[in-house]
Amino acid sequence: MRRESRELLLGKVGVGGCHPITVQSMTNTDTRDIEKTVIQILELESQGCDIVRVAVPDMEAAQAIKKIKSRINIPLIADIHFDYRLAIEAVINGVDGLRINPGNIGSKDKVREVVSACKDRQIPIRIGVNSGSIKREVIEKFNGINENSMVFSALEHVRILEEVNYNNIKISLKATDVALTVNAYKKAAEVIDYPLHIGITEAGTPWSGTIKSSIGIGSLLLMGIGDTIRVSLTGNPVEEVKVGKQILRTLGLLKDKIxxxxxxxxxxxxxxxxxxxxxxxxxxxxxxxxxxxxxxxxxxxxxxxxxxxxxxxxxxxxxxxxxxxxxxxxxxxxxxxxxxxxxxxxxx
Ligand code: SF4
Structure with a gap:
């Protein structure tokens, strides 16, 4: 049975609750190159991609979101590291979701500013914990990189948003190790009811990464854990979507084809x-x-x-x-x- 989770809206696409499990991907074009990025997103859409994420490394990329959004049909998430101004600019330019860790933004005032921009437009924030970026003190506290240190890290970020009364949140806890990823999500599913975005990070080439992702994502989905998925492959992101959709079909979670x-x-x-x-x-x-x-x-x-x-x-x-x-x-x-x-x- 599927885990009960809160629901949120990314543009018109529902995530969590009773909404169908969605397939996400991420562009590998330079976001500032609007033409190339739009072409890639439209290709992803044609394969059934439900939600797409773009990297936003600077202001030009944040501002490109407006034009990109006007030419695509699926919700767009801005992936931002550290700089709260980029998050606000992406929101102003019409992004549907943010992927940013509040603990990395800096002062509480900066978090408040981002949350205030998101609140006005009902923009969900995804907290993404990666096994490779857990703080040293957390690793020491939990004797290593394991499910406990990963979930603790996620909860630290969650708390920061909850303290400013924001709970339009989605969580991911990705590792390159399949067992660690599965254990981290299992543990998180026991303690929080926010929607979970699942995947194995840096899974590898289309061949080995497909196997790794299918085992990891498939194991979690069979346990009823996961509201949205991404297969992370080194290659054309179109392959990520094809594999993601096929994982859902294989488990009977998507019945769109023979x-x-x-x-x-x-x-x-x-x-x-x-x-x-x-x-x-x-x-x-x-x-x-x-x-x-x-x-x-x-x-x-x-x-x-x-x-x-x-x-x-x-x-x-x-x-x-x-x-x-x-x-x-x-x-x-x-x-x-x-x-x-x-x-x-x-x-x-
Ligand atoms: S040819 Fe017949 S026996 Fe051989 S694998 Fe196919 S169905 Fe089975």
Whole structure:
């Protein structure tokens, strides 16, 4: 069961509460280059990105937000380190959310100024604790970088915002180590009810980072923890979105496309199944139907093993069977298999 969390709004997108789990990404363009940043965000949107974050290292980047916002459709978060003036400028320029740690802003007056700007416009603030940036005294107090020091650090930042009566907050506690990340979120979920943004930080390349993120994010989501996710990959952020959406689909948390089940092939396979699966993915990958389609290599085990699929094909020698819920409905030539399958999908 999903953990109960408070809800907040990032632009028009709800996070926490009963809102669907959202997928976030972050641009890797220079935010001051408005054209390149907009193009990348629109590409992320086309892949289903729900929320996007941009780095705001200086005033020019904070001011670029206005023009970027006018050309995109999803909520925009400004990622700010230390400088409260950049946070205020980003808010003035229409940003939907801030990622800034109040403990790093400086005096209470500066925190108050940021909060006051956010309050006027209902802008949520994400507190992001990273295992690599925990203060030395906190590490010493808790004998190292562990879930206790990470959660303590997050609570320190939370307290600063709560003291100025601000609780439009979202929290993240990321580490590069999967087990540490999972334990930190589990602990945080026990003591706070703010929405949690989950992910494994600096997870690596698209190949290894996908595995690492899927294990970490997947483990947490299975425990009901996580309101919004980011897969952090060294590469094109579009890949982050694709992986993030697929993690949600795999766990049944997103049902926007046909789920394809396919067998690994073996010595019984008599058709070019690997190629057929690729073609099926291309032909039906974008059809928005919450159904399962199985592509199996043989009629001996195929229909039975894929009984839970709504539709499927099972290969034979130069031909294939089409089956529905495990029951064979027709036999067709191998070269017509794909067209027949698509016809049957369209009938559902
Ligand atoms: S479905 Fe048939 S071809 Fe595919 S792995 Fe199983 S036995 Fe082999």
């Amino acid at each position: 789920e394809i089940i396919s067998c690994p092939t073996c010595g019984r396979t008599q058709i070019d199944l690997i190629n057929i699966v690729k073609q099926v993915e291309e032909r039906i990958g974008n059809i928005s139907k919450p159904i399962k389609v199985a592509i199996m290599g043989c009629a001996v085990n195929g229909p039975g093993e894929a009984r839970e699929a709504d539709l499927g094909i099972a290969g034979g020698a130069g031909c294939g069977l089409i089956f529905k819920k495990g029951q064979i409905i027709k036999k067709v030539e191998e070269d017509k298999l794909l067209d027949e399958l698509v016809n049957e999908i369209n009938k559902l």
